[in-house]
Amino acid sequence: MYINDINSLDLVVNENQEFYRVTTNKNQYVEVLVDFPGNSGLFTYRIPIQLEIRPGDILSVPFGSQQLGAIAIRLLAEPNIDLAPDKIREVEDVVTSGFFASAYWELLNRVASYYYTPLIQVIRAALPPGLLGRSQRRVRLIKRQNEQLSFAFLSPPAQQILQLLQSQPSGDYSFHYLQQKVKATYRGMRELLRIGLVESYLEPPRTNRPKLQKAVILIDTVDRDLTNRQREILEVLRRRGGELWHSELLQICSTSSSTLKSMEQKGYIAIEEREVLRTEQGQVLDLDTPKLLNIAQENALATIQKLNGFAQVLLHGVTGSGKTEVYLQAIAPILAQGKSALVLVPEIGLTPQLTDRFRARFGNNKISVYHSALSDGERYDTWRQMLTGTPQIVIGTRSAIFAPLPNLGLIILDEEHDSSFKQDSPIPTYHARTVAQWRAELENCPLVLGSATPSLESWVSVSQQSTVNSQQSTVNSPTLYSPLPERINSRPLPPVEIIDMRQELQDGNRSIFSRSLQEALQHLEQTGRQGILFIHRRGHSTFVSCRSCGYVVECPHCDVSLAYHQTEAGAPQLLRCHYCNYVSVHPKHCPECSSPYLKFFGSGTQRVAQELSRQFPGLKYIRFDSDTTRNKGAHRTLLTQFANGEANLLVGTQMLTKGLDLPQVTLVGVVAADGLLNLSDYRASERAFQTLTQVAGRAGRGDDPGRVIMQTYTPEHPVIEAVKYHNYQSFVKAELEQRQALNYPPYGRLILLRLSSFDPIQVQNTAGAIATVLSANPGFELLGPAPASVMRVANRYRWQILLKFAPEALPQLPDWDEVRLLCPDGVSLTIDVDPLNIM
Ligand SMILES: Nc1ncnc2c1ncn2[C@@H]1O[C@H](COP(=O)(O)OP(=O)(O)OP(=O)(O)O)[C@@H](O)[C@H]1O
Numbered sequence: 001m002y003i004n005d006i007n008s009l010d011l012v013v014n015e016n017q018e019f020y021r022v023t024t025n026k027n028q029y030v031e032v033l034v035d036f037p038g039n040s041g042l043f044t045y046r047i048p049i050q051l052e053i054r055p056g057d058i059l060s061v062p063f064g065s066q067q068l069g070a071i072a073i074r075l076l077a078e079p080n081i082d083l084a085p086d087k088i089r090e091v092e093d094v095v096t097s098g099f100f101a102s103a104y105w106e107l108l109n110r111v112a113s114y115y116y117t118p119l120i121q122v123i124r125a126a127l128p129p130g131l132l133g134r135s136q137r138r139v140r141l142i143k144r145q146n147e148q149l150s151f152a153f154l155s156p157p158a159q160q161i162l163q164l165l166q167s168q169p170s171g172d173y174s175f176h177y178l179q180q181k182v183k184a185t186y187r188g189m190r191e192l193l194r195i196g197l198v199e200s201y202l203e204p205p206r207t208n209r210p211k212l213q214k215a216v217i218l219i220d221t222v223d224r225d226l227t228n229r230q231r232e233i234l235e236v237l238r239r240r241g242g243e244l245w246h247s248e249l250l251q252i253c254s255t256s257s258s259t260l261k262s263m264e265q266k267g268y269i270a271i272e273e274r275e276v277l278r279t280e281q282g283q284v285l286d287l288d289t290p291k292l293l294n295i296a297q298e299n300a301l302a303t304i305q306k307l308n309g310f311a312q313v314l315l316h317g318v319t320g321s322g323k324t325e326v327y328l329q330a331i332a333p334i335l336a337q338g339k340s341a342l343v344l345v346p347e348i349g350l351t352p353q354l355t356d357r358f359r360a361r362f363g364n365n366k367i368s369v370y371h372s373a374l375s376d377g378e379r380y381d382t383w384r385q386m387l388t389g390t391p392q393i394v395i396g397t398r399s400a401i402f403a404p405l406p407n408l409g410l411i412i413l414d415e416e417h418d419s420s421f422k423q424d425s426p427i428p429t430y431h432a433r434t435v436a437q438w439r440a441e442l443e444n445c446p447l448v449l450g451s452a453t454p455s456l457e458s459w460v461s462v463s464q465q466s467t468v469n470s471q472q473s474t475v476n477s478p479t480l481y482s483p484l485p486e487r488i489n490s491r492p493l494p495p496v497e498i499i500d501m502r503q504e505l506q507d508g509n510r511s512i513f514s515r516s517l518q519e520a521l522q523h524l525e526q527t528g529r530q531g532i533l534f535i536h537r538r539g540h541s542t543f544v545s546c547r548s549c550g551y552v553v554e555c556p557h558c559d560v561s562l563a564y565h566q567t568e569a570g571a572p573q574l575l576r577c578h579y580c581n582y583v584s585v586h587p588k589h590c591p592e593c594s595s596p597y598l599k600f601f602g603s604g605t606q607r608v609a610q611e612l613s614r615q616f617p618g619l620k621y622i623r624f625d626s627d628t629t630r631n632k633g634a635h636r637t638l639l640t641q642f643a644n645g646e647a648n649l650l651v652g653t654q655m656l657t658k659g660l661d662l663p664q665v666t667l668v669g670v671v672a673a674d675g676l677l678n679l680s681d682y683r684a685s686e687r688a689f690q691t692l693t694q695v696a697g698r699a700g701r702g703d704d705p706g707r708v709i710m711q712t713y714t715p716e717h718p719v720i721e722a723v724k725y726h727n728y729q730s731f732v733k734a735e736l737e738q739r740q741a742l743n744y745p746p747y748g749r750l751i752l753l754r755l756s757s758f759d760p761i762q763v764q765n766t767a768g769a770i771a772t773v774l775s776a777n778p779g780f781e782l783l784g785p786a787p788a789s790v791m792r793v794a795n796r797y798r799w800q801i802l803l804k805f806a807p808e809a810l811p812q813l814p815d816w817d818e819v820r821l822l823c824p825d826g827v828s829l830t831i832d833v834d835p836l837n838i839m
């Protein structure tokens, strides 16, 4: 018997005729996140009086005709939907309470509010895909030593449930099934749960269900009644450690399932379903031992280890100064204390080498790799593996900042300056460094930011802490500075030779390779040494145009020219759009004037590769860019081939710049530095300096000295000068002065509104309307509205509005809900907080 109007009564009678006090009768409703294919979102449910629900709990709720898993998001006193209260369905039960640890829940909420993103979207970014979709509530027996107990004291429904579960070998049924078989299931369940005879759990959706496989386990080796054949099989099993996959054993022994079955019946072996973890497994590596640190490394390690609780350390180490070794030695004691560590890296391109170093130090089973290129199953399994709380190291890209490690002792962001830590779309447009700062603060653990070329944000947070409000003004804690000014073994940084390509042309050299670079490549070919050739763009060339009429081949869906692509000689010649991926066959004649003279401009990796083959036929090279590393494991394969000396030259794009540690590389060539310098973005110089310094840093990391040859049409550019002299400080000083003068980050803050629509007029009008409303607000400077630099992408027209303001102006920011109301249905609006790409 329930008394329904609990607002009028404080005392409620439950079924056992016991009285208890309803303490929180204010929140009768809960908003839950349902993640169901085609119909996900927030839904409101009534809270049954006997349940206590907290945000972050996993619930089971009725949804249509099904029972689904859901996350409790927010408690409500009143329903926030226009439905008669009796039409609102009830939450069925709490499946797991406290699923999100409170610090983690707080983190998700901070991300949602700082990036103006609905909490569901943040949860979606944090959870592996499809975790809740079609999840099913199940009930299972808790195994007991003494099964002979009498349960006569239980109520009839509880007894019925128990009998059903006991009649089943695995002692496990879906709740839905039990509901159909037993009357008053809830009551019976509550009783059984209370005395700890059963537990309820959420079974993951079908696609993500743990992968099970039959395994054979050795249990008895004393020969009582084995046939010769069976004895052989048992011996194989014993020699292989007493446990093998069923299929493996069948294959090794060329035997049949029935033979194994009879061995199981005789009690020699057990055949069981075991879970196959779909986590990315590394190769078995020889264990390596900690290196003897040099003095700078010692100091850095001591700085980190002295910390007690939250603090931020900027580890500013020149390329090849041994930052990774510091990370490794900082993590070792964390694991020993039973805690876990999180290591974030910019791109998977560099993870194979880095993960290998971690695996070699700590062993395979301590390391998980987590990034978006994993399959859903792999992501799900890796994610569950983290929840167990065993001390471990998770290495991952941006999204791994949400890795649900319960006992976090240290967070490391390697190459912290890298822009791939920022998500442009979809929302939340978070920066993993900002989220890492919050997370370290909430978990009260240190955060180490490592780089040879620290971002201006991090640099400023160290040097001018007291005077400048850094961009992440939410975190107010000192940043400690720890420099590694020298390379390991005092190896010199490689000399950087700047080649003026205008001069080359004047002297009659029309090749894309300067005479210096040609001579250096020849030397590689002759001596069998190794080098890296860096090209700013992938693909063959930036665009194709007609020499007769000047026609440029453009994408039919975007306002950009198509890029020429040819993977290898003889392969089809294609034109590809780098914005929407539209592909067409390269036309034989100009579509405009039918002239056969269509010419490529610019020089992408393909063009450079073809030119190499022509000029240096004996030089073996490997292309390393997003075209050649598309397949899973391709990064590792190509880098291994190169490390094994199968080629003289690694030719590639940005990917090459990040953390490659190949001691045999003596030459680094930059085909054209200019592509990086002339971007119309206030961060272009910073990015160019970082990229070029990182590329240069790949040379001379071993015993042989390195050499860098940098080709450019603007040798006098300040960025080129700074790279030439490895002068971070002078570059930063000049750059910061400019930023301050124009109130750009890290001094001012930016918010970019990106609008897009299929309708060019509608989006322009909307941008205008929003700008008019915003311009009434004196709290910030308004730039635009202006069309994006590529106005149309995939047939959507794009406009943007940039807000620039002092960090103190935060309270005066507009009400984004009102701004969103100005967008008609056909116009989408993304609010990019602290944008890195304004183009
Ligand atoms: N104390 C040490 N003694 C000897 N060798 C070391 C020591 N520390 C690091 N090394 C080795 O020096 C090389 C460069 O170190 P590492 O790759 O860690 O530098 P890094 O600063 O991370 O470089 P980058 O930022 O350029 O990627 C590695 O091969 C590493 O094994």
Ligand SMILES: [Zn+2]
Binding pocket: 546, 547, 548, 549, 550, 551, 590, 591, 592, 593, 594, 595
């Ligand atoms: Zn033409």
Ligand SMILES: [Zn+2]
Binding pocket: 555, 556, 557, 558, 577, 578, 579, 580, 581, 582, 793, 794
């Ligand atoms: Zn396109």
